[in-house]
Amino acid sequence: MGVAKPRETVAKGEPAGSGAKGGRREQLLEVAVELFATKGYAETTMRDIADATGILAGSIYHHFASKEAMLDEILRGFLIPLHERFAAVEREGGGPRETLSELIRISFSCIHDSPHAVAVYQNETDNLLRQEAFAYVGEHSARIEQIWLRVLRAGQESGAIRPDFDAKVAYLFIRDAIWSAVRWYRPGGQLRPETVADQYLDLLYGGLV
Amino acid sequence: MGVAKPRETVAKGEPAGSGAKGGRREQLLEVAVELFATKGYAETTMRDIADATGILAGSIYHHFASKEAMLDEILRGFLIPLHERFAAVEREGGGPRETLSELIRISFSCIHDSPHAVAVYQNETDNLLRQEAFAYVGEHSARIEQIWLRVLRAGQESGAIRPDFDAKVAYLFIRDAIWSAVRWYRPGGQLRPETVADQYLDLLYGGLV
Amino acid sequence: MGVAKPRETVAKGEPAGSGAKGGRREQLLEVAVELFATKGYAETTMRDIADATGILAGSIYHHFASKEAMLDEILRGFLIPLHERFAAVEREGGGPRETLSELIRISFSCIHDSPHAVAVYQNETDNLLRQEAFAYVGEHSARIEQIWLRVLRAGQESGAIRPDFDAKVAYLFIRDAIWSAVRWYRPGGQLRPETVADQYLDLLYGGLV
Amino acid sequence: MGVAKPRETVAKGEPAGSGAKGGRREQLLEVAVELFATKGYAETTMRDIADATGILAGSIYHHFASKEAMLDEILRGFLIPLHERFAAVEREGGGPRETLSELIRISFSCIHDSPHAVAVYQNETDNLLRQEAFAYVGEHSARIEQIWLRVLRAGQESGAIRPDFDAKVAYLFIRDAIWSAVRWYRPGGQLRPETVADQYLDLLYGGLV
DNA sequence: AATGAATGAGAGTTCATTCAT
DNA sequence: TATGAATGAACTCTCATTCAT
Incomplete structure (x- = not known):
């Protein structure tokens, strides 16, 4: 078990x-x-x-100690590099808006490069969090969330982003909208990842109206 | 079988x-x-x-013929009424923007009322679509998608919504952003469903900037 | 299924x-x-x-995909070779009486060699015929029946067998008398299969009187 | 159990x-x-x-204490009267050949009147004999067998029946040929029970040749 | 007499995993 | 490294039977 x-x-x-x-x-x-x-x-x-x-x-x-060891390796291979790329972007210290855009572009390129790993992460995380051995999943996820929140709040303080809504709600909105794309985005399909990223950025910044 | x-x-x-x-x-x-x-x-x-x-x-x-019969009853009890509520809103024939807002509010109220059924629908649909017995899930989902697309396109034609992006991408963006909320929204928690719906509507219409 | x-x-x-x-x-x-x-x-x-x-x-x-697969293999291993042996005897084209005797001797040697398979065939066939996967049981049985009927009718025409009764009834009489022996015949018991076969042949040809 | x-x-x-x-x-x-x-x-x-x-x-x-109680009642209702009818025929003390014919006619009329009970008796007896509660099935069957054997042997002694084969083998031959008819005889079908009985008697007494 | 809910034992089957070869 | 046989626990589901109503 x-x-x-x-x-x-x-x-x-x-x-x-x-x-x-x-x-x-x-x-x-x-x-x-x-x-x-x-x-x-x-x-x-x-x-x-x-x-x-x-x-x-x-x-x-x-080759692998167990089925769970395979899952473990898959998730580590996806989550740790992603976390590092996000952290690197934040460390670069660009403006909030550029940083935010970069986070989103990284997310889409990640979906493009490892759609299966992203899907596994999305679908299995809920159950995994209850298991001690997968605690690192929760930890990396939390640190990633903090990066997003810092960037969003910095954007609100700098005036680059509207200050009239909760950063946490905005984060969840953005995160879900982006990562759920893995359910329909197909690497070999019509839509290029950059195109999707740009449309999403446009929608996100400018709104529907 | x-x-x-x-x-x-x-x-x-x-x-x-x-x-x-x-x-x-x-x-x-x-x-x-x-x-x-x-x-x-x-x-x-x-x-x-x-x-x-x-x-x-x-x-x-x-009480139930099988485990699958329980899942079936759960999904029907969630999907068919939801479809009907969406269809009713479309039939009312309000302006595209009001209709869109209403679709979103219904979605959040649905998440509020039946968070478990929504989660099951989200998590299991992918696997279910391969099974003949759950074909109706795909059918209702497709009809619901068509409602969203009609409303979005009507909004673009009437000028209520920006015409410069693909309605399908916008639909997926909205759908995922909304329904993924079931993963973090807790009916008894701090955030009221109306509040979340309003923040999402605001983000969606006005954008981050 | x-x-x-x-x-x-x-x-x-x-x-x-x-x-x-x-x-x-x-x-x-x-x-x-x-x-x-x-x-x-x-x-x-x-x-x-x-x-x-x-x-x-x-x-x-x-080793086996299912319980049914075991039954299937047992029945095929019994029925198909039996059918082939019967067909071979018929092809040899001996006189009707010799052919009939040979069919009976084969039947008893089959009971002697595979009493369990014969018993399974006898006891389960009725239920099996309703299942599509065991259609071949009915088909082989029907072809075997046709061999018996052809031999009996040829015997009647050639005068080797009395013409004053229905070949079908005679077939059923013979078949049941022979194959039911599996219920009491024990391979290791006192009665040798050839002895039983001979007595049955004698009874069958000469009658009780 | x-x-x-x-x-x-x-x-x-x-x-x-x-x-x-x-x-x-x-x-x-x-x-x-x-x-x-x-x-x-x-x-x-x-x-x-x-x-x-x-x-x-x-x-x-x-209405019934158990499933087995139903089976019990079915078998008793078939076996005991049958045994009594056989015993009565034997007691009447007719000639061996008439008695034998009567036993056979009774058997066919029994198949005609209670085909289902006969089939149950035939199909389930093997398993039942191992169960103490169904010991009476074995007992009645044994007594019935003795009646047949006495009649056959009396026939052989009186010269009404050929003396050159084992009475036990003849009994099994007759029994199986007759009772197996339940597998194909249909009360409402073309063949009248008397016709089948007569054809069987004819085959039995006169033989095929 | 009949219902309908429940029991509890056991059925066929699946599957992650182990291990001698 | 890979095989193939085996394990043992767990799974979904069935069914004769019981019992309060």
């Missing part, structure tokens, strides 16, 4: 000099994230992942 | 004059929708539902 | 050169056919089969 | 002066025997019986 303690296999990087060996690991992770995103984590079986990879279910355990 | 045909017990209404009779059915449905929303449909077991209701798992089948 | 498609494990043959490998599959089938014959298909549980084999019930599913 | 001790309800006859009261009991028994014969005893649920009768499953227990 609890999250299995990750063994070395979970965290270990590419063994140097092993050539194509690690390819199977990446392949499994790619297959897993797609299935987790598409069918849901609980609904995806190790057999599903193994079948799509062309090995047997039991063999996955040579 | 799709939602099993409900037995007689399923379709029959409240036994007349029996006061609290039939309460067990409603109680089970309330417990189920909360668990489905909180833990997810697949992750909720019949035992979970039974335990929370104070009966044995097998006894649920006296 | 009919017999589930066997997974890869089901269709694959004996792993070459592995000696006793795959024995578990056969062992399970032998245990299953005996239990199905003795207790009845519905009354036999997967746990019964597993217990008698020395594994856990869930482990059966490593 | 064991057969429930029959309560008074099981054995009690028609309460005098209760008018149509017992009709429901008979109705249930008729429905049950048909379902037991058609689907098998184990495969028939109390709900099946109740549905076909127009009451709820629980209500059956006002």
